[in-house]
Amino acid sequence: MILALAWKNIWRNKTRSLIVILAIAFGLWGGLLSGGLMVAMGNSMVNSAIDRDLGHIQIHHPRYDENKDIRRFVPNTPLVLQKLKTVDGISDITTRSRFLGIASSATSSFPVQITGIYPDQEKKVTRLFERIKQGTYFKSKRKNAILIGEKLAHRLNLRLHSKLVLGFEGLQGELINVACRVEGIYKTESSQFDEMNVYLPAEFLFKSLASQPVFHEIAIRLNDASLLPSQTEQIKRLFPDLKVESWKERSPETAFIADLMILYTYFFLVFIFFAVLFGITNTMLMSVVDRVRELGMLMAIGMKKNLVFGMILLESLLLSLTGGLVGIVIGGLTLKLTNHSGINLSIFKASLESFGSSSILYPTLPTEMYLMLTFLIVLIANLAAIMPAIKAIRLEPARAIRTV
Amino acid sequence: MALIKVENLTKIYNTTAVPVKALNNVSVEFEKGEFTAIVGPSGSGKTTFLNMIGGLDKPSEGQIIVDGVKLADLKGSKLVEYRLHHIGFVFQAYNLIPVFSALENVEFIMLLQGVPKKERQQRARELLEAVGLGDRLNNRPGQLSGGQQQRVAVARALASRPEFVLADEPTANLDSKSADDLLDLMENLNQKYNMTFIFSTHDARVIKRARRVVTLRDGAVVNDQTSN
Ligand SMILES: Nc1ncnc2c1ncn2[C@@H]1O[C@H](COP(=O)(O)OP(=O)(O)OP(=O)(O)O)[C@@H](O)[C@H]1O
Ligand SMILES: [Mg+2]
Numbered sequence: 252m253i254l255a256l257a258w259k260n261i262w263r264n265k266t267r268s269l270i271v272i273l274a275i276a277f278g279l280w281g282g283l284l285s286g287g288l289m290v291a292m293g294n295s296m297v298n299s300a301i302d303r304d305l306g307h308i309q310i311h312h313p314r315y316d317e318n319k320d321i322r323r324f325v326p327n328t329p330l331v332l333q334k335l336k337t338v339d340g341i342s343d344i345t346t347r348s349r350f351l352g353i354a355s356s357a358t359s360s361f362p363v364q365i366t367g368i369y370p371d372q373e374k375k376v377t378r379l380f381e382r383i384k385q386g387t388y389f390k391s392k393r394k395n396a397i398l399i400g401e402k403l404a405h406r407l408n409l410r411l412h413s414k415l416v417l418g419f420e421g422l423q424g425e426l427i428n429v430a431c432r433v434e435g436i437y438k439t440e441s442s443q444f445d446e447m448n449v450y451l452p453a454e455f456l457f458k459s460l461a462s463q464p465v466f467h468e469i470a471i472r473l474n475d476a477s478l479l480p481s482q483t484e485q486i487k488r489l490f491p492d493l494k495v496e497s498w499k500e501r502s503p504e505t506a507f508i509a510d511l512m513i514l515y516t517y518f519f520l521v522f523i524f525f526a527v528l529f530g531i532t533n534t535m536l537m538s539v540v541d542r543v544r545e546l547g548m549l550m551a552i553g554m555k556k557n558l559v560f561g562m563i564l565l566e567s568l569l570l571s572l573t574g575g576l577v578g579i580v581i582g583g584l585t586l587k588l589t590n591h592s593g594i595n596l597s598i599f600k601a602s603l604e605s606f607g608s609s610s611i612l613y614p615t616l617p618t619e620m621y622l623m624l625t626f627l628i629v630l631i632a633n634l635a636a637i638m639p640a641i642k643a644i645r646l647e648p649a650r651a652i653r654t655v
Numbered sequence: 656m657a658l659i660k661v662e663n664l665t666k667i668y669n670t671t672a673v674p675v676k677a678l679n680n681v682s683v684e685f686e687k688g689e690f691t692a693i694v695g696p697s698g699s700g701k702t703t704f705l706n707m708i709g710g711l712d713k714p715s716e717g718q719i720i721v722d723g724v725k726l727a728d729l730k731g732s733k734l735v736e737y738r739l740h741h742i743g744f745v746f747q748a749y750n751l752i753p754v755f756s757a758l759e760n761v762e763f764i765m766l767l768q769g770v771p772k773k774e775r776q777q778r779a780r781e782l783l784e785a786v787g788l789g790d791r792l793n794n795r796p797g798q799l800s801g802g803q804q805q806r807v808a809v810a811r812a813l814a815s816r817p818e819f820v821l822a823d824e825p826t827a828n829l830d831s832k833s834a835d836d837l838l839d840l841m842e843n844l845n846q847k848y849n850m851t852f853i854f855s856t857h858d859a860r861v862i863k864r865a866r867r868v869v870t871l872r873d874g875a876v877v878n879d880q881t882s883n
Contacts, residue, residue, distance in 0.1 A: 252759070252763065253766075256755065262754075545752065545753070548746060548749055549752070551744055552739065552767075552815075553739025553767055553815070558767070648711050
């Protein structure tokens with residue numbers, strides 16, 4: 252009955268209540284949508300990084316990262332691959348020979364990370380092949396073909412089919428120079444990446460090294476990103492002597508950015524809620540002032556103060572939850588719709604890409620954020636009602652009734 | 656023993672620049688089953704007096720004892736509880752919750768008392784029938800006339816099964832026909848249930864209906880008359 256009373260009381264002044272409800276609803280809607288975009292941007296950055304090169308899990312020689320020395324390759328790679336077969340949830344694996352060197356053109360040179368890949372196998376783990384802007388992805392079967400990024404091409408003044416010399420240290424510490432032909436020029440979301448990564452066929456690289464295949468990096472793609480923590484753990488246990496890292500560990504800055512987007516969304520929503528807080532307080536205050544005589548009468552006939560307090564709180568709660576529900580529903584629907592079709596922000600393409608994000612975003616929010624929001628609404632509603640409720644219970648019935 | 660015992664009651668309002676002595680050393684007693692009018696010109700202290708016995712305001716001096724209980728001993732929510740269970744209130748206006756129907760308004764006070772749902776619905780219906788509003792149960796106050804609204808207020812006052820009913824100018828906003836009807840109703844309930852009614856008025860026609868008339872002037876009892 253108190254609930255019914257509170258609900259009916261909200262609708263005594265329809266316009267006033269509707270304004271607050273709409274303010275909450277639209278505030279939430281805007282918050283959810285911009286939050287969804289932020290999170291989508293974070294996800295896009297993460298996915299770009301994973302698709303570009305990271306994969307989900309990587310395996311290295313435990314000291315590889317110290318200097319990316321060519322001699323710190325993963326020992327006995329075939330056995331490692333054999334053992335990985337026992338792990339569930341793995342979609343594909345690619346093995347890479349990867350170390351540092353110098354790329355030189357006729358005009359200048361630049362330090363690069365040289366990666367020898369098996370083009371067909373690499374295709375299954377990363378999507379570099381989709382990023383070829385000029386030329387092809389090792390289609391020519393030319394032995395010394397090389398893929399370079401657009402940024403490096405500019406820097407070194409290289410064109411398709413230009414000659415490029417790679418210089419690096421061999422397995423015995425000898426200096427090796429190999430001449431390559433630019434077979435393709437790729438462009439990813441990260442120009443920094445494009446500037447320092449060159450890819451060539453692994454066989455050619457091993458021939459130049461005059462060695463057996465040596466692999467410095469094993470990149471694994473999982474069937475489902477949600478398997479990441481469990482499978483990483485499992486693989487770590489499998490190879491205690493190797494360095495096994497999830498993409499989050501391999502590229503903490505990428506993981507941080509994704510988390511930052513969620514954090515940003517929370518901040519944004521809390522900000523919106525603060526504005527809404529004052530709106531609700533104001534409405535509840537007006538509603539109490541409008542009802543001074545009635546509240547006085549209720550307290551006179553025997554309604555206890557804590558019940559009056561509770562009733563005002565309940566009114567604020569119902570008001571806010573109604574607005575919140577409307578906001579969450581329209582916000583959630585908008586996110587669902589745009590998540591399907593994607594929002595094309597190509598006008599901001601340049602700046603988005605400089606962050607390593609794609610310009611088509613698929614807004615989404617983690618489910619727990621909706622729960623958190625509901626909790627926030629309840630909290631805000633109660634906070635907003637405290638002052639009006641105190642005003643209500645401070646009324647002295649005898650005087651309140653006399654109020655004209 | 657008297658139901659209500661008022662001893663040396665004085666009330667001084669200090670809220671204004673010059674303190675107002677609204678009641679000046681009033682001593683009076685009321686018995687169970689009385690049908691009493693408190694009369695006097697405007698400003699004579701009627702509302703102040705009723706508010707004191709109703710536990711809505713505190714005396715400056717003197718005391719009020721209801722059924723052996725000193726009202727001054729009841730503090731905070733104890734006093735609210737006391738009002739809820741022992742006193743029925745009818746005010747001049749704004750008695751009802753505008754968003755509730757007549758039935759819900761009567762039910763509400765029993766909800767506050769913790770009466771079970773079934774019982775309170777039945778009692779509310781019976782009382783509204785008793786005040787002649789059996790066909791208006793689901794109307795909101797806005798859909799009822801002033802007289803009908805006051806009847807609902809009387810029904811609500813009785814629903815809590817109080818010791819006595821205090822009514823401050825219950826007929827002030829009513830035309831004479833409605834005022835007569837309301838008095839008929841109150842008289843009827845007084846006789847039927849031996850319910851004590853103490854009401855204030857300055858309407859001569861209403862005064863005539865009271866069995867006892869206590870007259871106030873400038874905060875003092877100047878006359879106290881009981882007819883047959
Ligand atoms: N809250 C208050 N503060 C100051 N003075 C007050 C207050 N309430 C009442 N008074 C004064 O106390 C005196 C008695 O007022 P009260 O309302 O009891 O008279 P009343 O007989 O009910 O008058 P009426 O017939 O107009 O209702 C008046 O002089 C009034 O101005
Ligand atoms: Mg008065």
